[in-house]
Amino acid sequence: MPSLLPQTVNRGNVTRMKTVSSLLNPQWHERYKRISKLNIRSSIYDVTDRCNLRCKGCFFFSSDEHKAASEEKDVAKWHAFVESEMARGVNLAILIGGEPTLCMDRIEAFYTRLPTFCATNGIIKVDRDRFPDLMVGISLWGDREDEILLRGKDTFAISSANYAGDPNAYYLYTITPKQLGKIENNIRRIKDVGLKVHMQLLSNDEGVDGFSWQPDELVAVRAEMDQMLDSYPETVISSKYYHQVITTGTMCGRTFGWMECPSVTDPIDKRNPRPKRLTNFIRWASDLKTMHRCCTSETRDCSTCKDGAAHMSWVMVNKRAHMQSSQDLQNWVEVYEMFAKLYRFIPW
Amino acid sequence: MNTTLDQTILRIAEIIINELKLEDVTPETFDADLDLVDEVGIDSMDLATIALVIRDEFGVRIDEDDYPKLTTLRIIGGYIAGKLQGDE
Numbered sequence: 001m002p003s004l005l006p007q008t009v010n011r012g013n014v015t016r017m018k019t020v021s022s023l024l025n026p027q028w029h030e031r032y033k034r035i036s037k038l039n040i041r042s043s044i045y046d047v048t049d050r051c052n053l054r055c056k057g058c059f060f061f062s063s064d065e066h067k068a069a070s071e072e073k074d075v076a077k078w079h080a081f082v083e084s085e086m087a088r089g090v091n092l093a094i095l096i097g098g099e100p101t102l103c104m105d106r107i108e109a110f111y112t113r114l115p116t117f118c119a120t121n122g123i124i125k126v127d128r129d130r131f132p133d134l135m136v137g138i139s140l141w142g143d144r145e146d147e148i149l150l151r152g153k154d155t156f157a158i159s160s161a162n163y164a165g166d167p168n169a170y171y172l173y174t175i176t177p178k179q180l181g182k183i184e185n186n187i188r189r190i191k192d193v194g195l196k197v198h199m200q201l202l203s204n205d206e207g208v209d210g211f212s213w214q215p216d217e218l219v220a221v222r223a224e225m226d227q228m229l230d231s232y233p234e235t236v237i238s239s240k241y242y243h244q245v246i247t248t249g250t251m252c253g254r255t256f257g258w259m260e261c262p263s264v265t266d267p268i269d270k271r272n273p274r275p276k277r278l279t280n281f282i283r284w285a286s287d288l289k290t291m292h293r294c295c296t297s298e299t300r301d302c303s304t305c306k307d308g309a310a311h312m313s314w315v316m317v318n319k320r321a322h323m324q325s326s327q328d329l330q331n332w333v334e335v336y337e338m339f340a341k342l343y344r345f346i347p348w
Numbered sequence: 349m350n351t352t353l354d355q356t357i358l359r360i361a362e363i364i365i366n367e368l369k370l371e372d373v374t375p376e377t378f379d380a381d382l383d384l385v386d387e388v389g390i391d392s393m394d395l396a397t398i399a400l401v402i403r404d405e406f407g408v409r410i411d412e413d414d415y416p417k418l419t420t421l422r423i424i425g426g427y428i429a430g431k432l433q434g435d436e
Contacts, residue, residue, distance in 0.1 A: 017373040017382075089412065319391055
């Protein structure tokens with residue numbers, strides 16, 4: 001939507017300060033104000049080192065992160081740990097694994113205290129009597145053929161039966177280069193089971209043949225992701241600017257990489273200069289003591305990282321960089337809204 | 349410290365301009381009542397950085413829980429003045 005206000009704030013020889021309201025019309029400014037004070041402080045937790053699948057390309061196993069620590073089995077210690085995390089200012093717990101649903105008691109330690117998001121392959125159904133509004137993100141790696149090749153089974157058949165129509169669950173669809181031209185089939189079958197979907201791109205950590213992104217494929221997948229957002233706005237939770245950033249690896253003339261990434265564990269972040277980053281972010285191993293380097297694989301080449309959350313956060317922490325024009329700031333608002341929707345800080 | 353409130357506000361404006369590398373405003377033209385989040389676009393990490401400089405310069409520690417209240421230059425100036433008076 002074009003801004004109702006001029007994009008320049010030069011008035012004759014007098015340069016006026018660029019403010020949010022000078023860049024956004026009242027409608028966009030209201031959207032901005034709805035999210036600007038959310039102050040989301042997330043951290044990521046490996047709930048367990050175990051999984052009921054072994055997917056090719058899963059960074060947790062490919063980089064041996066499952067061997068980094070021995071998981072804490074005393075549930076009381078998980079409860080105490082979550083208390084200490086809250087004291088550290090965390091207000092969003094993102095649970096990953098291994099497969100978190102193998103350890104419901106540990107999930108409960110978070111869920112009873114904090115807004116909690118649980119990433120799962122969807123094979124085990126979260127008991128909605130016990131966790132009525134736990135946010136669940138179900139991983140999907142493509143169509144039946146890709147799922148069987150990469151994950152050993154067609155998980156969609158199971159996960160869609162478990163979560164059809166669930167208002168607190170959505171699919172995290174990891175698009176692979178093999179999915180080009182076939183994305184709509186997956187979006188449609190997710191729509192048909194009454195769920196929403198967020199799209200991200202595979203980082204081919206294990207170098208599976210044919211699954212590394214080529215430049216022309218990234219151009220094509222961006223166009224296809226844009227088309228899905230246009231065609232299925234009630235199903236797809238995304239933004240075109242996010243598609244642009246994740247497929248080009250660039251934002252505001254900068255290139256994503258180690259020296260830009262905001263999702264590095266704070267206490268072990270020795271970068272100098274430090275980029276804008278997530279405040280107090282830590283990715284904890286399941287022993288509740290060991291810290292992983294970042295939100296994803298420790299062995300991943302950051303220049304090829306396609307992690308969706310890291311790219312979203314990269315945009316979100318660089319708000320001032322997006323105050324160059326109305327369009328830039330609107331792009332920032334849309335990405336922040338997308339993140340806030342995915343973690344239910346605002347309604348879908 | 350005998351800094352008046354206006355001088356404090358000007359110095360805070362200067363700190364924010366330097367830390368955020370604002371190019372289109374001076375301490376003198378920075379509206380002391382402009383909402384720093386809703387209008388200037390400051391986020392909590394910016395505030396944390398600014399709080400560190402304020403701590404070093406004024407000897408005033410800003411509690412992180414107070415960040416949401418510190419919405420304008422004038423309010424921050426008053427906060428610092430209040431803390432300094434409390435120390436006397």
